[in-house]
Every structure is written in structure tokens, then in C-alpha cells.
Amino acid sequence: MKITLYGAAGDVTGSAYYVQTDSGSILVDFGVFQGGKEAELRNRKLPPIDVQRLDSVVLTHAHLDHTGRLPLLVKSGYRNPVYATPATIEVSALILYDSAKVKKLDVERVNRKMSRAGRAHVQPLYSSDDVDAVLKLFTPIPYNEPVAVAPGMSIRALEAGHILGSASIELTVVENAKKKVVVFSGDLGPLGMAILKDPAPLRFADLVFLESTYGDRDHRSLKDTLIEGETVIRQAVNEKGKILVPSFAVGRTQQLLYYLAAAFHKGNFPHFPVYLDSPMAIEATKIYMKHVELYDEEALELSRSGELITDLSHVNISTTPEESKALNDVEGPCMIIAGSGMCNAGRILHHLRHNLWLPETSVIIVGYQAEGTLGRQLVDGAKKVRIFGETITVKAQIHLLGGLSAHAGQSDLLRWFDVMAPSNPKVVLSHGEDRGRKPLSELISLRYGIAAVLPEYGDVIER
Numbered sequence: 001m002k003i004t005l006y007g008a009a010g011d012v013t014g015s016a017y018y019v020q021t022d023s024g025s026i027l028v029d030f031g032v033f034q035g036g037k038e039a040e041l042r043n044r045k046l047p048p049i050d051v052q053r054l055d056s057v058v059l060t061h062a063h064l065d066h067t068g069r070l071p072l073l074v075k076s077g078y079r080n081p082v083y084a085t086p087a088t089i090e091v092s093a094l095i096l097y098d099s100a101k102v103k104k105l106d107v108e109r110v111n112r113k114m115s116r117a118g119r120a121h122v123q124p125l126y127s128s129d130d131v132d133a134v135l136k137l138f139t140p141i142p143y144n145e146p147v148a149v150a151p152g153m154s155i156r157a158l159e160a161g162h163i164l165g166s167a168s169i170e171l172t173v174v175e176n177a178k179k180k181v182v183v184f185s186g187d188l189g190p191l192g193m194a195i196l197k198d199p200a201p202l203r204f205a206d207l208v209f210l211e212s213t214y215g216d217r218d219h220r221s222l223k224d225t226l227i228e229g230e231t232v233i234r235q236a237v238n239e240k241g242k243i244l245v246p247s248f249a250v251g252r253t254q255q256l257l258y259y260l261a262a263a264f265h266k267g268n269f270p271h272f273p274v275y276l277d278s279p280m281a282i283e284a285t286k287i288y289m290k291h292v293e294l295y296d297e298e299a300l301e302l303s304r305s306g307e308l309i310t311d312l313s314h315v316n317i318s319t320t321p322e323e324s325k326a327l328n329d330v331e332g333p334c335m336i337i338a339g340s341g342m343c344n345a346g347r348i349l350h351h352l353r354h355n356l357w358l359p360e361t362s363v364i365i366v367g368y369q370a371e372g373t374l375g376r377q378l379v380d381g382a383k384k385v386r387i388f389g390e391t392i393t394v395k396a397q398i399h400l401l402g403g404l405s406a407h408a409g410q411s412d413l414l415r416w417f418d419v420m421a422p423s424n425p426k427v428v429l430s431h432g433e434d435r436g437r438k439p440l441s442e443l444i445s446l447r448y449g450i451a452a453v454l455p456e457y458g459d460v461i462e463r
């Protein structure tokens, strides 16, 4: 068996594992590279996969860096199943259509420039028609049950606790009458995250691909994070300002709503309106609310008793652009949750333009802010920023709330691996930059005497 890494090897985007045996081949994930022009160029060139002979694709979860190159695969003639859990299928459809829409708008803007310069137009990476074609191939799989995915290959999906529907994939390969087990951790969530169950441990593997995004550190504890969040919100409410929360539509927003519900439920928390100003987050929240079978015990209890809905009665949704615009005239205190999570696009930009110059405004940053984004500038304490070509003075208070990551920190990664370690698997650390994977590999070597492989793009792992 040969497994080639066509992404997430030394970085955290573009997850793609190409598994080939004598009798068949599959892909586990086929995500896009993200982060600037270079990533776009990498996405346009398909890796050397024999699409005609590819038996199936298996997805760990719906994030674009795990699903975003599927439309390209279909464009190049792929027509076999794409296996994923039902929730992953629903969330993937939402994310892929949104991505196609963003690409269309981007290309239209670029092509207006091209027209003015008398140059040829560019084509988007894929369109919503290509996403339609991907959706036709989606085939739901249950958690915890074996599913045949290619001759001599079967998989089992196990809870990964990262976003709704996320799974680790246990692949069993029978080759030359020998059985081998390969585990793909997928993105693993932290233990104790709200709503979702904790990642399921696996006891045995001959080979494991372990994500290493935060292999170098632990997050701030959830408890401390929530206490800090409450303090910031109380202060902002006292000052009667707007609380702006740039948030990712899938996962982070639902976690936030859940913690807000818990705070309101305690009774001594000030009441203020919350506006969910993101059509995509609204859709994602509907999918989250539908899949109660994926909830942990606490969330299930709150959902069954109806408390979750009661405690979220302050949440208003803004679906249309007009509803979003109307929020400019709403008086504080109130909270506006809007995308994008890194403030580089989306409705949050309008709210920032209208409110950053006001000292009573609070901005609560709840996620990772990549280099070069507006979110990063705010976190770094910029006094002036540019939004829609306008210079805006930053008088608002910017708060960075750590601890709400959807990724396991170092200790949780090791806890997950610890259960499997006695089976002495070959370890490949994927989905991590050197900063994350090197310290993790040192710890794995120290504790278990296993020398982990730190792959590069195109590296082949044999077993």
C-alpha cells in the first residue's frame, strides 16, 4: 500500500491523502490550499491522481481545506461515490456553494479590471454547477460501522469532535491476504468542547496520520476563557456600546450561541439583544439544531428540555442585506455576530466601518487571525485601518479571547494518541506547520520511542 500526501504536509491546508493498493485506490479528503495567491495557483494544478481508476473519496469533515478541491475532481471526470457522514454532507454543501459564490464575485471583480486593461478574462476555479455535480456523488455513511469503499478496502467513521459531522477514519486494507489498519485522525476537537461529543479513541493502527495544528501548545482553559468573555461583555453592556464578534459561520458561531445561552440561563447575566448577521451562519445553525444525535449529554439534555431555545430567545437573525443594514441604527448595548471570522470579507466589515471609531464599541476576536487580515491588524493594536478604501480610526476596545479553538491542543492530541500507542503504529504528523509538528514529534519520541515522519508535499508513505 502507498499513501501519497497531496496537501497538509508541513502546512495546515489542502488535506489530501491518495491511498493506492494492488486492487484499488481512494482519496481521503481533497481540500483546497488557503492563504493568498500562491495557494490559488497550487489549487489550479491537480495532483497526478488516476481519476478514472479512483474507487471513491472519503471525507473526514466539511471544512473547505478538506473538501474544496472536490469540484475540480468532478470537472476532471470523477463520477464515483464521495462518502461522508450525513451532517458532513449537509455542511459541505453549504460551504462549497458559498465558496463557489465567493469565487464568482472575485472573478467578476478581476475581470472588470482585465476588461479595462484589454486583457483576457480569467475563469473561476469552479462554479456552483460543479458543486451540483459533487453533491450528486455524496453517499452518506453511519458512524462506527464498516463500509466497503473500494476492492479490499473498508472504512469506519469515528467521532472527531471538531465540527458537526466530523470523523476520524479507520481504513482497513486487505492486500495479499494481509490485513492492515490505517487511521486518519482528521481534525480533532478539544476535549470538553460544547455541543459535540469528545473525539473517540482508537486502540489499534499499523499507521496513523495525526493532525498537529497545535502540537506545540495547549489553549487557554475553556473555563478561564468563558470567565474572561463574561467580564468583557458585562463591561461592554455597561458602556452601552455595540459588541462586534467576527465569527466563522460553521462551528464557532454555534459554540458562541451555546455559551451565550448558558450565560443567560444563569440569570444574573445582563440581557441584551444578539444579532446573528450571517445567512451562512443561520443555515449552519439550522443544521446543528437538526442533528441532536451528534450532541454530547449536556447539549442533548438542554435541547430535550427546550431550555436551549428559551435561553436563545434574545437572538435575532438578519437574513437579508436590508436587515443587516438596519443594524446600523440599532442602539447599544447589543451583540452582532457576523462573518468573516478574520474580518477579510463579509458583513462584519460594514459593522466595523460604522463602529470602530467609537470608544464604547467592543470587538471580541474568538478565532485565529492569519497574517495580513484585518482581524490580525486589530489584534496587533492598529490605530488606523482601511475598510472599503476608507481610513477608519480605531477607538474601539479590541479583546482577544483565546481558548475557543475547534482544534485539540498538544495535551489532547497526546491523550488521543496515548490509547493507540501500545499498538506501536508508524506515525505521520500531518496538518501542521513545523512550529506545531516538531515539538509534538519530540514528545512522541520521548514518551513512546516512536520516530514520527514529518512529510512534505508529494511524499509517499509505504506500509
Ligand SMILES: [Zn+2]
Binding pocket: 061, 063, 162, 187
Ligand atoms: Zn477543520
